[in-house]
Amino acid sequence: MTDALLALNAGSSSLKFGLYPAAGDAPIATGLADRIGAEGTLRLRAGYGADLPVPVPPDMSDHGTALETVLGALVAAFPELTILAVGHRVVHGGPDLDAPVLINEGLLEELEALSPFAPLHQPHNLAGIRAAIAAFPEAPQVACFDTAFHRSHPFVNDTFALPRAYYDKGVRRYGFHGLSYAFVTGELARIAPRLAEGRVVMAHLGNGASICAIHNGRSVASTMGFSALDGLPMGTRCGQLDPGVVLYLMQQEGLDANAIVDLLYRRSGLLGLSGLSNDMRVLEAAGTTEANQAIDYFVFRVQREIGAMAAAMGGIDALVFCGGIGENSRLVRARVCERMAWMGIEIDHERNALNAMVISSEMARTPVLVLPTNEELLIVRAVRSVALGNDAVPEAPLLHDRAPEEALAARGGAAG
Numbered sequence: 001m002t003d004a005l006l007a008l009n010a011g012s013s014s015l016k017f018g019l020y021p022a023a024g025d026a027p028i029a030t031g032l033a034d035r036i037g038a039e040g041t042l043r044l045r046a047g048y049g050a051d052l053p054v055p056v057p058p059d060m061s062d063h064g065t066a067l068e069t070v071l072g073a074l075v076a077a078f079p080e081l082t083i084l085a086v087g088h089r090v091v092h093g094g095p096d097l098d099a100p101v102l103i104n105e106g107l108l109e110e111l112e113a114l115s116p117f118a119p120l121h122q123p124h125n126l127a128g129i130r131a132a133i134a135a136f137p138e139a140p141q142v143a144c145f146d147t148a149f150h151r152s153h154p155f156v157n158d159t160f161a162l163p164r165a166y167y168d169k170g171v172r173r174y175g176f177h178g179l180s181y182a183f184v185t186g187e188l189a190r191i192a193p194r195l196a197e198g199r200v201v202m203a204h205l206g207n208g209a210s211i212c213a214i215h216n217g218r219s220v221a222s223t224m225g226f227s228a229l230d231g232l233p234m235g236t237r238c239g240q241l242d243p244g245v246v247l248y249l250m251q252q253e254g255l256d257a258n259a260i261v262d263l264l265y266r267r268s269g270l271l272g273l274s275g276l277s278n279d280m281r282v283l284e285a286a287g288t289t290e291a292n293q294a295i296d297y298f299v300f301r302v303q304r305e306i307g308a309m310a311a312a313m314g315g316i317d318a319l320v321f322c323g324g325i326g327e328n329s330r331l332v333r334a335r336v337c338e339r340m341a342w343m344g345i346e347i348d349h350e351r352n353a354l355n356a357m358v359i360s361s362e363m364a365r366t367p368v369l370v371l372p373t374n375e376e377l378l379i380v381r382a383v384r385s386v387a388l389g390n391d392a393v394p395e396a397p398l399l400h401d402r403a404p405e406e407a408l409a410a411r412g413g414a415a416g
């Protein structure tokens, strides 16, 4: 018998999942069902890294059938599997939900009512939850919100300068990527507790990208606002945009709401600027003027927003990179840190090239770290706490570096 917890992260056309034991941080299996509704693909990998067999082609006409296909493949790989509880990433928890909660019908109605705030994501999250309830009617299910980590923002970082009635209706700066920030904040607290008590600027740079100001473990400000469009340019999203551009598109170019959604969410960002790809690896390899300008723009906006997030806290004690680009792109990290000596940021190029955990130079005032994020593991820990009443602190940091504490201490950093 394999007792397990399932973490589900349902996107618009994908379902990322992690199968974990009832206790412990090492996954039993992880995987991704992609291109749901089209010619779907399914990848399933055992915790030790080997690919596991999946049906070809996988049946993935909608989220429900995709989940059935995933479960079929999991049961084939682990025949005596028992799912004790399921956790879900939910993009929007509205103004009030600031922690993971057990799912019941009342909560589902509350989350459905928030769909207008995140029409491209929330309905897919809810479809994933309904599919999981149908598959495991007896198992407790837990919702983990991307917005929850940011509910600690002060009013000035929670509002827009619109008439107050809009704030009261929920038109606020919610911020996203909260599961990632919560996970990495936890990792930092275990690796370098004194640093984690300070003013940390955390850059989640992936296909979606944002930066967060975190003071003593609590989010103070985020570059993402009402929607996941604001702030940094992303793979296909525009990032911060003068609202006058949207008015121009409507009034002069005659674009309707759907056309603007398509433009701003799917055809802008790195893809729009480069005319080539939303993928940073492709742009780094391309070497065309447009690809280089797309990288230049990305780097410039990341630098600008690091400054803005530090200003929101009155300073910076550490900079942390995470996300696919933050964890892997030596080029982007090096370029972002290039003209940041005024903030005490200076990287050690050898350590950066090695993707080391601490990449700042010995003499730099501000430690710079690279900490892998793991949203599925955060969800599983929330499930253990909320559904199983198990709040055990994970035994050891997930990160592997020769001597992280010493490396930070050598910088006069705050490992403690």
Ligand code: AMP
Pocket (backbone or CB within 6 Å): 205, 206, 207, 208, 235, 278, 279, 280, 281, 282, 284, 323, 324, 325, 328, 329, 330
């Ligand atoms: P994520 O959405 O967090 O999975 O991040 C996806 C982004 O990370 C894509 O733009 C990838 O090109 C980028 N990425 C992943 N690995 C690398 C790498 N080795 N070098 C540069 N970019 C990378």
